[in-house]
Amino acid sequence: MKADETRRKIVVAADKLFYEQGFERASFADIARVVEISRGNFYYHFKTKDAVLAAVIEHRLDERKAMLRRWEQEEDKPANRVKSFINILISNQTKIMAFGCPVGTLCTELAKLDHALKPEAAGLFTLFAEWLERQFVELGCGGQAPDLAMHLLMRSQGVASLANTFQDAEFVRREVEAMYQWLDNQLSPMRPI
Amino acid sequence: MKADETRRKIVVAADKLFYEQGFERASFADIARVVEISRGNFYYHFKTKDAVLAAVIEHRLDERKAMLRRWEQEEDKPANRVKSFINILISNQTKIMAFGCPVGTLCTELAKLDHALKPEAAGLFTLFAEWLERQFVELGCGGQAPDLAMHLLMRSQGVASLANTFQDAEFVRREVEAMYQWLDNQLSPMRPI
DNA sequence: GACAGATTAGGGCGACCGTCCTAATAATTT
C-alpha cells in the first residue's frame, strides 16, 4: 500500500501550506510540488480540494488529541495540565507570530468563505474547550467549568491574534503570565477558609 | 468631479466585500458589480488591487478616528469611553458573528499573504491601542496604561474570534460583562485608602 | 514471463483572476 504513505505525505504538506498560506491560496500545484508528485497523480488520492481539507482537519484533530493525552500523562494535577495549554503560546511562539493560531485562522477563513467544513474546523476548538472544561471540573469549579474553559480559549485566541499582528514577544510573555495568575485566582477562592 | 464620487463608492463597496469575503476572494468583478460600473472603468480609478486595499485601509482609519472622536464627545469620563470600546462587541455582534472583527481578520489575512500593506492594516490596531492607552493614563494607570490597552484589545480580539466560530451570543454577553468587571478592578486599587 | 491491478505522469478543460488597451461617450471649456 504505497498509496497510504503518499496520501499521508499529501496531508502533512497540505496541513503546513494551509497553515502558512491559508486554505484558498494554497493550490494543488503547491502541494504537489512539496510532495514531489504530479498534479495528475494528486487526483488519484484526492478528488477535490475539500477532500484534502477534510483530511487535514482530521489529521489536526488526531494530533491535538494525542497532545492532550500526552499532557494528561505528563501532569497529574489538572492545574498543571491547564498550564500546559497556556504554554503553547510560548512553545509555538515563532509560528504563531508568523502565521497566527492554526485553529483560529482556519476557522476565520472558512467562515468568510462560508465553507461547508467550517463546523468540522470548529470541532478543533470544541476539542480544547471540552478538555479544558474537564480539567476545571476536576479542579472543583463545577458549573463554572464551561465558562472558564471558553474564557481561556478566548484569551489564547486574542493573544495569538495580536502576537501575529505586532510580533511582540514581550506582550506574549506578559499575557501568559497574566493567564497563570488568572488560573490561580480562579482556584484560590475555592479553598476552604 | 464625478470621479471622486465613483471612487468613494468603489472604496465603500470594496470595504464591505473585503470584510465579508476577505481581500483575496473579493474580485474586481465583484466590486464593479456592486458599484454598477464596468470592469474597464474600474481601471480608470484604481490601477491595482493593492491600491484599492490601501484606499480601504485609509477609509477604515478615517471611520475609526471619527468614532473615537464621537466617544470622546459623548462620554466625559475615560472609564465610560473604554466601556464604549468594549461595547462594540455588543453593538456589532451580528456582523462579528458572521465575519469576525474587521480589523483582526484583515491583519490575519494579510499576514498569511505576506502582504506589503500588513503594517498599514496593523495601524488600525495601533489607533485603538493608543487611544485606549490615553484613556488609561487619564484614569491614573500611569506606566501600566500601554499594557492595559493591549490587554483589552487582546480580549476583544479573542471574543470576536470565538463569537465568529461558535455563534454564541450568551458567550459574548458574559465576556463583555467580565471586561466591565476587569475594568472596575483595574481602577479600584488606585483609589486612595 | 504474462497478466492484473495499483500508481503515476502529463496534459487539456473551462472558468476566473488582475491587468491593460482602445474606442466610444459625456462633460467642460473655448
Next chain:
DNA sequence: AAATTATTAGGACGGTCGCCCTAATCTGTC
C-alpha cells in the same frame, strides 16, 4: 459649434485555478 478633457464600456492578454481524462509505468501474482 468646436475642441478638449474626463469618464466609461468592453474586450483581450497571459496566467492560474480546480478538476478531469487517458496513456504509461510500476508492482506483485500466477
